[in-house]
Amino acid sequence: MIETLAYVKNFLRDRQVASITPTSQFGVRGLCGTIDFKQTRVIVEYGPGTGVFTHYLLQNMRSDSKLIAIERNRDFGSFLKQTIRDPRIRIFNDSAENVIDTLSACKESAADYVISGIPFMWIPNDIKDNIIKSTYKALKPGGKFLVYQTCLQMDCHLKVHLEHVFGPVHARYEIRNFPPLRLYEATKSTAAFQLPGNGGNGHNGSNGKNGNGHGR
Numbered sequence: 001m002i003e004t005l006a007y008v009k010n011f012l013r014d015r016q017v018a019s020i021t022p023t024s025q026f027g028v029r030g031l032c033g034t035i036d037f038k039q040t041r042v043i044v045e046y047g048p049g050t051g052v053f054t055h056y057l058l059q060n061m062r063s064d065s066k067l068i069a070i071e072r073n074r075d076f077g078s079f080l081k082q083t084i085r086d087p088r089i090r091i092f093n094d095s096a097e098n099v100i101d102t103l104s105a106c107k108e109s110a111a112d113y114v115i116s117g118i119p120f121m122w123i124p125n126d127i128k129d130n131i132i133k134s135t136y137k138a139l140k141p142g143g144k145f146l147v148y149q150t151c152l153q154m155d156c157h158l159k160v161h162l163e164h165v166f167g168p169v170h171a172r173y174e175i176r177n178f179p180p181l182r183l184y185e186a187t188k189s190t191a192a193f194q195l196p197g198n199g200g201n202g203h204n205g206s207n208g209k210n211g212n213g214h215g216r
């Protein structure tokens, strides 16, 4: 209930919140069901909001793994810092665009998974492409970018942009959420290699900004 009130308040003030209610457990399990938690050490989450995915991830992650949460909205960032006490998580008030700097701040070079609920439909194409390229660069070879969006998303809003960087992307619907979700799974090729200072597939994944997030 507190979570829904926080959403309504922030939705009215911040267009990038893009939802008036947290994702349902159907949506959370639908997106995260394929995560191999036993083999996972680093997960990055974009746009945790009040933390419905965050709690699920922490419940299932190994005791020696790390969750890096990047939330742009300051109210949600403060809410997460006040309500989640777990030594495996670091919470940053920042934009997903700065994921590479954020990983460095956590002394990590790459993630096994990036989970994202940020509203790509409302994000201008240049920023969207920067986020996708930076995410590709932030993943280990074989790592996955798992994304949930509302079912209103057309391919031109996200799938086409993802495929430009990752290659073929698997997309499906989860209708037991309100509103129904479109779920995407984009995998970084295991043949990908990291060039120093460059994106693994030859794209320059520069995020164009310096990190200014405040982790804990």
Ligand SMILES: C[S@@+](CC[C@H](N)C(=O)[O-])C[C@H]1O[C@@H](n2cnc3c(N)ncnc32)[C@H](O)[C@@H]1O
Residues within 6 Å of the ligand: 016, 017, 018, 019, 021, 022, 023, 046, 047, 048, 049, 050, 051, 052, 053, 070, 071, 072, 073, 076, 094, 095, 096, 097, 117, 118, 119
């Ligand atoms: C649709 S809500 C999802 C919230 C929550 N994960 C859930 O499933 O209920 C989108 C979230 O992404 C955050 N967000 C939007 N743009 C962002 C960005 N560029 N970087 C990080 N977070 C962002 C919003 O503040 C909001 O918390």
